[in-house]
Amino acid sequence: MATIFVDVQHTCSDIAWRFTQVHIHKVVMLIAFICFAIYEVSASHTVIVLVLVLFDLPFHHLQRATSHVCLIFVSSLILAKTVYQLQIIREGFFLCGSVDINAVDFGVLLMLLFESVVIVHQAQFYDDGSNDIPPVGIVFPYVNRRAADRDVLHCVKFFINYGFYKFGLEICYSVAAINMVCHLDYYSVVYGITVGTLLCMNRKRSAYVWPIHISLFIVTLILQCIAVLGLPLHQCFGDYIYLLCLCQHLYVFMIEAKPQLLDSYGGGSNVNICIHKTLVKQVNPVVDFMSNQSTMLDYMQLYVFKNMFWVSMCCVFLSGASEVSLLSVGLYFGCFIWLWVGPYCFIRSTRRLQNL
Known part of the structure; x- marks a missing residue:
């Protein structure tokens, strides 16, 4: 009984660490954006916001580098505020706004450090050779599309692995609609036109114009960050969530554009079997749950x-x-x-x- 309990504990611990590794970067950068672009708006914090919007979200391979940049910048900012409060610094020589070291700076710094701890822990966990390194973004490496039809547990595991891969486009459109309702201004008109254009396209054409849509949205988000003092606080938050979804789905389109990568990807194919000519005469791989329920x-x-x-x-x-x-x-x-x-x-x- 004790052995079973220990095995279950180790399994749950491994899953928790892996789940944290997959999503910790998005959570940390979201917290950093909320702190620096909404609650503590300043010229120095704008640097972090620009790094997140221009480099961290659109380019997945730069995320580790942006974490290091943010960590160094926030640490330097805290040290600069500490030095500025010393009596050897004359206040008339350096003109600046708030120099108080608050919980926002320390909170972001602790989250960045926690992300580093998770990455180091997982690197040591997989370096011993007894554990296989799972694919990027996958929590349960042995659960694929075929296993999703077995039972409820495998279905839940599949959606934890590939939920956004399967329904990312619909999630992006839903977040866009919510964001437009929050804005109700000329930005929402621009969002509505772009989303309406994408809705008129099929999935393949949407993949071609998706980078253009992301670039346009990044420009509008930067303009809002520049004029953030005149906007309600919750609007920039919604824009960041929408941009996060757009950039995550860009990675989905990149997977779909590489057939050799798609064959080994456990999420299966997102091709519509009703319109794809090569798949019309093939048997539907999904179990017929409408006629038979087992x-x-x-x-x-x-x-x-x-x-x-x-x-x-x-x-x-x-x-x-x-x-x-x-x-x-x-x-x-x-x-x-x-x-x-x-x-x-x-x-x-x-x-x-x-x-x-």
């Missing part, structure tokens, strides 16, 4: 696919009811049309469904 996972999927239409309509109706504007009228109109048609629209031809 596990709890099959019943859960059946419930989701049968009722998600009505849940979506309720969300659209509540969104329209929460605002009194011309856009709300459009939401009401579209919601009533879909409620009138009902789920019978899904029995139409494949071509007409794709046009919807």
Whole structure:
């Protein structure tokens, strides 16, 4: 009994360390952005914000370098504030704003140090040769798309590994819609035009214009950071979350653009089998849970696919009811049309469904 408990403890510890390693950088940089771009806005902190927006998010291979840059910069900033408070420094010689060492600087510094601790721990864990190094961003290396249909536990593990890989595009559009509601200004008009253009494209064309969309959004975010004193605080936060999703999905498009990498990737293919000519006559690899239910996972999927239409309509109706504007009228109109048609629209031809 004691041996089983120890094994379970070691397994949970390894999973926790691996999960932390996968997501610690995003959490640390998000905290740094919140602290330096929202709560402690200054010229010195703008350097960190520019590093995050211009280098850390768009370029995954530079993330470790940006962590070192932020760590050195924040440490130097704390030392500079400490030296400035000494009596040997004449206040009239250096003109600056706040020189108080507050919890924001120390909090960001501690988070950066914690990220370094996690990276060093995992490097030592995999250097002994007894543990295989998992792919980048994967928590459970032995769970792939085929294993996701076994039971609920494997399905949860699969979504922890490849949830954003499968539904990243939808998540980006959802975050964009929430961000536009938070703005309700000319920035939201620009976001709406760009997102609407992407919605009119298929996945392959969206992959081509995705870097342009990211570049445009980076420019708008920098403009907002420059004029941050005149904007509500929560708007820059939403923009950073949206930019984070965009850059993460750029990595998904990079995986899909390399067939040799896609074959070995456990998340499976995101190609629509209904429109891809080479896959039309192939057997669907997904288990038919609509006709035969043998596990709890099959019943859960059946419930989701049968009722998600009505849940979506309720969300659209509540969104329209929460605002009194011309856009709300459009939401009401579209919601009533879909409620009138009902789920019978899904029995139409494949071509007409794709046009919807």
